[in-house]
Amino acid sequence: MSTPASRPGRPRDNALMRLEFPQSLAVYDDYAAAQRTVDFLSDEGFPVQNCMIVGTDLKRIERITGRLTYNRVALGGIGSGLWLGLFVGLIFSIFTEENTLGVIASTMVLGAAFGVIMALVGYAATRGQRDFSSVTQVVATRYEVLVEHKVAAQARELLAKLPGALPNPFA
Structure with a gap:
């Protein structure tokens, strides 16, 4: 996983936002499903500090609110x-x-x-x-739950117990 280019005034490497060797656990179309997965893992006693939700395929949405x-x-x-x-x-x-x-x-x-x-x-x-007013928002089209490699097998076993869980083709 590459790190973003550093910006002035920001630390180059933010350890809180990185996993050492991340592996994909699941990919979802909405954030709520990814959050539900991590919440389920937490409820099962999984060390969720080894998880990360990453939004990918960003798109900008502009909603026109009226004529100026x-x-x-x-x-x-x-x-x-x-x-x-x-x-x-x-x-x-x-x-x-x-x-x-x-x-x-x-x-x-x-x-x-x-x-x-x-x-x-x-x-x-x-x-x-x-000649129009609008509001914009940047949203992700996919949300991937990543886990540290050393606990990936445990996470997959627990995730198989999640009601309605489907096998992850990306894992």
Whole structure:
């Protein structure tokens, strides 16, 4: 099993995320089935610290949530700006002895103005290239349960007792 390329500020080798000589125990189409397998092994007293669930074949899913218009973008910018203004106003109110409510209200108004301007400028810069809003998620299409080689036989014996278990063609 290869290790991922190191990133700045992260340790090159994270021992918690590795098994020394992993072997495939089972492959599933959903995470719940892989989790059920490890839970079953745990219930049977198996040393589950020798297990790992690995999601493979990653895909990105983007769900379109609506059409973007200048009005929707402006409303979103106002909302974001109000929250930013509220936060800044609360911070300022700690350090000032003036009218606290006035400080908070004025920073919220300025925040809303700043938010709407930035949102509209950003939207206009796309020039219609992305006129929709969406949410994205990265999901695995397969989940493989790996076990350390020294306990793989024990895991396979226990897994054969799991109700509804099928033989693993990948093992």
